[in-house]
Amino acid sequence: MQMNNMDILKKKLLDAQEMVRDYEMFSKQTNDDEIKNTFKKFAEESGHQASKLQAIIDKYEGLK
Numbered sequence: 655m656q657m658n659n660m661d662i663l664k665k666k667l668l669d670a671q672e673m674v675r676d677y678e679m680f681s682k683q684t685n686d687d688e689i690k691n692t693f694k695k696f697a698e699e700s701g702h703q704a705s706k707l708q709a710i711i712d713k714y715e716g717l718k
Contacts, residue, residue, distance in 0.1 A: 663714075670704035
């Protein structure tokens with residue numbers, strides 16, 4: 655199946671949002687501070703990616 659740009663953006667947005675949830679959940683399941691802090695940082699980075707993807711989607715959906 656051929657995906658267009660918007661399909662790809664929306665798929666990757668969902669992937670990034672899922673990564674945020676996963677990293678946050680994993681950070682709460684460990685007692686190791688290094689792992690906890692690493693997962694919290696990854697969640698934040700994934701959140702930034704999700705925000706950027708959402709901004710691009712909003713921009714192009716506003717052009718329709």
